[in-house]
Amino acid sequence: MIYLIAIALFVVACDSDSVVDPEPEPKPEEKESPPRNEHFVGPGYSDNYTSISSWAQRDQWNLANVHDPTIAKSGDYYYMYQTDASYGNAHDGHGHFPYRRSQDLVNWEFLGTAFETVPAWVKDSLNSKRAQMTPPLSPIDNPDYGYWAPCIRKVGNKYRFYYSIVVTNPIVGSSTETSWTERAFIGLAESDDLESNVWEDKGMVVCSVPDGLETYTRTNGNDWSGYFKFNAIDPSFIVTPEGEHWLIYGSWHSGIAAVQLDPETGKPFKLEELEDYGVRIAGRGNVATNRWQALEAPEIIYNEETGYYYLFLAYDELSVAYNTRVARSENITGPYYGINGANITNGDECWPMLTHPYKFSGSNGWVGISHCCIFRDTETGQWYFSSQGRLPEGVAGINASNAVMMGQVRAIEWTEDGWPVVMPERYAAVPQLELADDAMWGTYELITMNYEYQTQQTSTTFKLNSDGSVSGTMSGQWSLNTEEGILTIGNLKFIVRDGYDWETSPRKATLVLSGLTAQGQPMWGKKL
Incomplete structure (x- = not known):
C-alpha cells in the first residue's frame, strides 16, 4: 500500500512539473531622465490676483490687469502699454493706456498711465465730421470714450505710439439697438525716452469712414451690416526692408486695411484724399458682402530669415473664444496666404491657428488668448508672442472669474517650412540646456x-x-x-x-x- 502511494505521488509531481510556466524573461528596466534645471526658481505670483486687484495695490500687480499689450524696448527695459482694462475697473480715474516695464520679461513694475486726459483733437474732429454729414448732425458735447489697443514702435531715435480712441455714443438717439455707435480714431504720439513718459501728441492718423453702402441706423441689435467700412482701431505699424512705412488696422467692419504713411510724419501722405483709408489685406467670409467679419487685432512683422510678412489675426469674440491665426505674404499689401494655400485677403479661413482656449490637467486653463503683439529681442534674435489670457467663466471661489486678465509672454519658434509656433507655457527665463x-x-x-x-x-x-x-x-x-x-x-x-x-x-x-x-x-x- 505504501509502495502504491509513493508511485502516485511521483506521478502527480511529474505532471505538476510539466505544466509550470517557465519564469518570464525580465523586461529591461525603463530608464529615467537625468535631472534638468532642477534648482531653477521661477516666478511665483498667482494667476488669481483678485486679492490685490485694487488701484491702491498696483505695485503688486506684476502682469495682472493686462489687455491688448504692445511692447518695445528702451534702454535696459521692455515697456508694455495696453488698453484701458482692469478687474473691477480699478484703473478708472487714473489716466489712460496703463503701462509697466521689465528687464527680463518675467517680473514687471507697474508705472501708471501714459496719458492723463483724452487729446482735445478727438472731440473737435468728431464734431467736425458730424457737421459735414448729410443732413448735418449736432455736436456731441460730452462724448463717451474707450481707450483701446495701442501699438508702439521705435523709429529712428523716437518712439511712435499709435493709439485707438473710440467714441461709444450712438450716432443718433440714445440706443445702440437703433443706431451704430460713433466712429473710432487712431492717433499718434511721440516720445524721445520711454522712461520719461513725456509724449508729444501729433493728432489724428486715420478714422472710421463710411463708404455710403449702409446707413448709420440699425433695424435691431442683430443688424450687423456695419456703417463704417474700416473700423479705425487696433493699429499695427511696420517699416518694410525698402524703408516704406505702413499702418495696418481694422476690426470686424469689412476686414483689415493697410495704409502707407509718410516716414517723416507717421501719417498718411494725403489723409483727406485716401479712398476708403487704405486697401483691404485680410477678411473673413465673403468680403464683397460681409461687413461683420469676426476678425480683428492685426499684428504684422517681417522675418528677414524667411522673406515673408506675417499677419497675425484675432478670430471671434474676446471673452472666451478668442484664438490667433497667422497668414503670410511676400508683399506688404498681400495677397496673404495660409498654410493650406487659402487666400486670406479674399476672405478664406486662415490657418495655422496658433492659440486657442485650452486646459492642461490640474488647472483652470486659459481662454481669450489673442490680440497679440509680436516682438523680437535684437540681441538674441528670439521672437515673442504676448497677449492677455482670461480665466474661464465660473471658476469656483472667484467672482467674475472671466474678468481676470493676466498678461502672458510666450516664446515663438519657427518650423522648418517657415511658420511660427507659440510655446505652450509662459516665458519664465528658464536656462536652455543642451538636449540629448x-x-x-x-x-x-x-x-x-x-x-x-x-x-x-x-x-x-x-x-x-x-x-x-x-x-x-x-x-x-x-x-x-x-x-x-x-x-x-x-x-x-x-x-x-x-x-x-x-x-x-x-x-x-x-x-x-x-x-x-x-x-x-x-x-x-x-x-x-
Whole structure:
C-alpha cells in the first residue's frame, strides 16, 4: 500500500512539473531622465490676483490687469502699454493706456498711465465730421470714450505710439439697438525716452469712414451690416526692408486695411484724399458682402530669415473664444496666404491657428488668448508672442472669474517650412540646456487643438520610452534632432525647449513642445 502511494505521488509531481510556466524573461528596466534645471526658481505670483486687484495695490500687480499689450524696448527695459482694462475697473480715474516695464520679461513694475486726459483733437474732429454729414448732425458735447489697443514702435531715435480712441455714443438717439455707435480714431504720439513718459501728441492718423453702402441706423441689435467700412482701431505699424512705412488696422467692419504713411510724419501722405483709408489685406467670409467679419487685432512683422510678412489675426469674440491665426505674404499689401494655400485677403479661413482656449490637467486653463503683439529681442534674435489670457467663466471661489486678465509672454519658434509656433507655457527665463535623447524619456501631456467655439481643448498623455518607442495615446517610434531641438514622432514634428510648468504645484522647470499638424492645428505639450 505504501509502495502504491509513493508511485502516485511521483506521478502527480511529474505532471505538476510539466505544466509550470517557465519564469518570464525580465523586461529591461525603463530608464529615467537625468535631472534638468532642477534648482531653477521661477516666478511665483498667482494667476488669481483678485486679492490685490485694487488701484491702491498696483505695485503688486506684476502682469495682472493686462489687455491688448504692445511692447518695445528702451534702454535696459521692455515697456508694455495696453488698453484701458482692469478687474473691477480699478484703473478708472487714473489716466489712460496703463503701462509697466521689465528687464527680463518675467517680473514687471507697474508705472501708471501714459496719458492723463483724452487729446482735445478727438472731440473737435468728431464734431467736425458730424457737421459735414448729410443732413448735418449736432455736436456731441460730452462724448463717451474707450481707450483701446495701442501699438508702439521705435523709429529712428523716437518712439511712435499709435493709439485707438473710440467714441461709444450712438450716432443718433440714445440706443445702440437703433443706431451704430460713433466712429473710432487712431492717433499718434511721440516720445524721445520711454522712461520719461513725456509724449508729444501729433493728432489724428486715420478714422472710421463710411463708404455710403449702409446707413448709420440699425433695424435691431442683430443688424450687423456695419456703417463704417474700416473700423479705425487696433493699429499695427511696420517699416518694410525698402524703408516704406505702413499702418495696418481694422476690426470686424469689412476686414483689415493697410495704409502707407509718410516716414517723416507717421501719417498718411494725403489723409483727406485716401479712398476708403487704405486697401483691404485680410477678411473673413465673403468680403464683397460681409461687413461683420469676426476678425480683428492685426499684428504684422517681417522675418528677414524667411522673406515673408506675417499677419497675425484675432478670430471671434474676446471673452472666451478668442484664438490667433497667422497668414503670410511676400508683399506688404498681400495677397496673404495660409498654410493650406487659402487666400486670406479674399476672405478664406486662415490657418495655422496658433492659440486657442485650452486646459492642461490640474488647472483652470486659459481662454481669450489673442490680440497679440509680436516682438523680437535684437540681441538674441528670439521672437515673442504676448497677449492677455482670461480665466474661464465660473471658476469656483472667484467672482467674475472671466474678468481676470493676466498678461502672458510666450516664446515663438519657427518650423522648418517657415511658420511660427507659440510655446505652450509662459516665458519664465528658464536656462536652455543642451538636449540629448535621455532628456526626453518620460510622460507628456499633449493638447492637439481643434477649433471649437468657446470650448477649452484638453490634454491626453503619451510616453517617450528609452528604447525609442512611444506609448499611450500616441504610438510608433520617436527620434530627436539634438542640434535643432526637433522631436519627430511619425510624421509629426515638435520644437523642444526648456520651459516652466505653471500648472503643477509647486511649479517647476520642464521640457515643453510645440508644433503644427499638416492642417495647421497647434500641438502643445509638456513633460510631466
